Amino acid sequence: MGKVKVVHYINQFFAGIGGEEKADIKPEVREGAIGPGAALNAAFGDAAEIVATVICGDSYFNENIETAQAEVLDMVKKYNPDLFIAGPAFNAGRYGVACGTISKAVKDVLKIPAVTAMYPENPGADMFKKDLYMIETGNSAADMRKAAPKLAKLALKVAKGEEIGSPAEEGYIPRGVRKNIFTDDIGAKRAVEMLVKKINGQEFVTEYPMPEFDHVAPNPAIKDMSKAKIALVTSGGIVVKGNPDHIESSSASKFGKYDISGVMDLTAETHETAHGGYDPVYANEDADRVLPVDVLRDMEKEGKIGELHRYYYATVGNGTSVANARKFAQKISEELRADGVDAVILTST
Numbered sequence: 211m212g213k214v215k216v217v218h219y220i221n222q223f224f225a226g227i228g229g230e231e232k233a234d235i236k237p238e239v240r241e242g243a244i245g246p247g248a249a250l251n252a253a254f255g256d257a258a259e260i261v262a263t264v265i266c267g268d269s270y271f272n273e274n275i276e277t278a279q280a281e282v283l284d285m286v287k288k289y290n291p292d293l294f295i296a297g298p299a300f301n302a303g304r305y306g307v308a309c310g311t312i313s314k315a316v317k318d319v320l321k322i323p324a325v326t327a328m329y330p331e332n333p334g335a336d337m338f339k340k341d342l343y344m345i346e347t348g349n350s351a352a353d354m355r356k357a358a359p360k361l362a363k364l365a366l367k368v369a370k371g372e373e374i375g376s377p378a379e380e381g382y383i384p385r386g387v388r389k390n391i392f393t394d395d396i397g398a399k400r401a402v403e404m405l406v407k408k409i410n411g412q413e414f415v416t417e418y419p420m421p422e423f424d425h426v427a428p429n430p431a432i433k434d435m436s437k438a439k440i441a442l443v444t445s446g447g448i449v450v451k452g453n454p455d456h457i458e459s460s461s462a463s464k465f466g467k468y469d470i471s472g473v474m475d476l477t478a479e480t481h482e483t484a485h486g487g488y489d490p491v492y493a494n495e496d497a498d499r500v501l502p503v504d505v506l507r508d509m510e511k512e513g514k515i516g517e518l519h520r521y522y523y524a525t526v527g528n529g530t531s532v533a534n535a536r537k538f539a540q541k542i543s544e545e546l547r548a549d550g551v552d553a554v555i556l557t558s559t
Contacts, residue, residue: 214258214369217286218247219296219312221305224351225265230456233269233304237281240265246354250295253362258369262289268304271311272460272529273486278308279315286316293369294320298327298357299334301349303461306334307529314341325365327357328383333461333529335383343368344383384419438552441519443542445527445535446500446559447485448476448493457526459486465525465538467545470518475504487528488559500557519551527558 222232224245243251243260251260264285271278286294294316296309306328313324327345328335335344345364347357360381367374377384393400400417407414432438449457455466473480476497483493483500498504506518523542527535546554 213256214254214293214366215289215291216250216254216258216260216293216295216365217289217291218243218250218260218263219282219294219309220245220247220263220265221271221299221302221308222265222267223302223305225263227265230269233267234273235265235267236270237264237266237278237285239263239285246298246358249354249358250362253359254366257366258293258362260295261291266308268302268308268461269458271308272304272458275311279312282312283315283319286322287320291322293365294322294324295361295365296324296326298345298347298351298354298361299329299332300347300351300353300357301329301332301531301533303333303463303529303531303534304458306332307337307461308334310334310338310342310344314338317342323365323368325361325368327361330383331531331533333531337529339383339385340387343374343380343385345381346377346383432553435515436513437516439517439519439550440506440515441546441549441551441554442501442503442506442522442557443554444501444522444524444557445530446493446524446557447483447526447528448481448497448501448522448524449484451480451482453482453484457484457524459484459526459528461529461531462526463534465523465542467521467523469520470503470522471520473503474507476501485526485528485559487526500559502555502557506555516552519546519549521545521549 222235223229226245240263244263247260247263264282266278266282296313299306299309309326313326316322317324325343327347329347329349343364345357345361347353364380364382374380404414449466450468457464457466478495481497483490493500509515510518525538
């Protein structure tokens, strides 16, 4: 195999076009390497070269996935590359989803090897790690100097069809794929050695890592709902008409807080959904279908609950990272406690 031809995918920020205000730009292609592509070319040496860079705004891609994917595939196909690389996306959620989506499409549709890179908590990592090799990066572009050489090295091995080692050896995010290997020691001996290390407080590496889940202890039940202050929180994206806080339709980086004092019913004139992960028609017709203000007002009148809190909180769950969701929850819960809220009804889609 001669010099490997590479097409690189990046977003509007890494292309130097702009930030969020330019996130709606449509796909375009430029000759050669741009932005992080220079670092990849340097890491490739004489083994590969970026012949073209495809650029697309994060909002445009995530809000028009089928259209954007088709447009980018057409651009990639024209160059007939040996390899496709997307990112690194680090912890940018919409960018990570775009990198994973288009890399999988290039691999599956065009049958071109594809590799990407991102932070493990990026929602794109969880969505596509079983489909692609993804180099594990830090959570910001400050890690570019370390990420680029690792991405280039793994990408070349994938392009050449070489055997790929373990995640620890190659630096990619574990894919949940297990392979049988031969070792000098039988399993019983290895297990006893690990047990002895664990008992003695020494470090050891398990051969069967288990998934980690948060354990949240439930609060005691409300004793008297007729006196309870109830708040509404939603990941279904219900916002004031016009989405004044500009909450993203996917991979949200923020939440909104909205006053519903005196509001008895959410209407198509006052509220809508910003969520990009479901058909918005019915939610836009009547936002109470996602955020049941009307029902809780009835319960308030009937004395079934004490009162409905004057504010509700909303964000978009579509592709939003666990780290961001946890950050939102901490801030929202602090405010709810300070306002004397007794219970929360959390709605999704």
